[in-house]
Amino acid sequence: MPETTPSLSSKPAPGTGRLHDAFQNQLVLNHLDLAESLASRFAARGRERSDLVQVAYLGLIKAACGFDEEKGESFPAYAAPTISGELKRFLRDRCWTVRPPRRIQDVRTQLLRTAPDLAQSLGRVPSAQELATELGVTPAEVREAQAAGSSMHPDSLDSPDPWGGPTRGEGLVSPDQPIEHLEELVCLHEAIQELDPDDREMLYRRYFREETQVELGKRFGISQMQMSRRLSRILVWLQLRLLDDESVALNTATADQR
Secondary structure, three states: OOOOOOOOOOOOOOOOOHHHHHHHHHHHHHOHHHHHHHHHHOOOOOOOHHHHHHHHHHHHHHHHHHOOHHHOOOHHHHHHHHHHHHHHHHHHHHOOOOOOOHHHHHHHHHHHHHHHHHHHHHOOOOOHHHHHHHHOOOHHHHHHHHHHHHHOOOOOOOOOOOOOOOOHHHHHOEOOEOHHHHHHHHHHHHHHHOOOHHHHHHHHHHHOOOOOHHHHHHHHOOOHHHHHHHHHHHHHHHHHHHHHHHHHHHHHHHHHHO
C-alpha cells in the first residue's frame, strides 16, 4: 500500500519528528495576527508594543507546542488564554521600575478594565469611591493603584522643568538638609525603627512636636527628671548605634582595600 502523508491540518502523533515540528511551525505562522492583536490590547499599559509582540509570539509558540486537536478545540480558542497569560505575567513581573505590592497591581489591572465602562455609564469620570464600590475594594487602594502607574516609567530626577525652573532633583534638595547628609538620615531612620514604640513616640513628641519634658512626663506618667534621663538614654543609644554602623562600614572598606 502507498504511504499516506499526514496533513498539516491535523496534529500528528507525538514523536514523528520533522512532521510534528512542521505542524507546530505552521500553526504559529498561521496565527501571528492573533498574537499581534492580543499584544495590542496591552500596548497602552506602559510598555513598548514591540516588546509585547515578542512576548505574545512566545505565548503563541507555547500554545502550538501544547495544542492537541483531538480534544476538539479550535487552536485560536486554545491559544488566546495562553498568549494573554504570558503578556500578563510579563507586565506584572518585568514592567515595573518600582514594583508595588501584588494586591495593588491586581487592583490596577481591574481599574484598567472597569474605569472606561463605568465612565461611559455615568457620563463622567468616576470618583475613587465609585470605583472602589464597583471593584469591592477601599478608596485608598483605588488611589494607590491609580498612582502606581507612574512606577512603570518614573520621571528622571534630572529631567528639566518645562518652564525653565530647576530639575526635579534640585527641587527636592532642602537647603537645611544637604544631599550629602541623606545617608546619615537613612541610617538614623533605621536606628529609630529599632526602638520600642514608647521611645519612638517620645522622640517624635519632644523633637518634632516640641513638647516640653514636663508635658511628656504627664503624658507617660513619669516625673520630669525621669523623662530627662530616659530621653538622654535614648539619644546615647542612637549615637552608639550610628557610630557602630560607621565602624562596620569603615572596617568593611578597609578589608576591601586589602
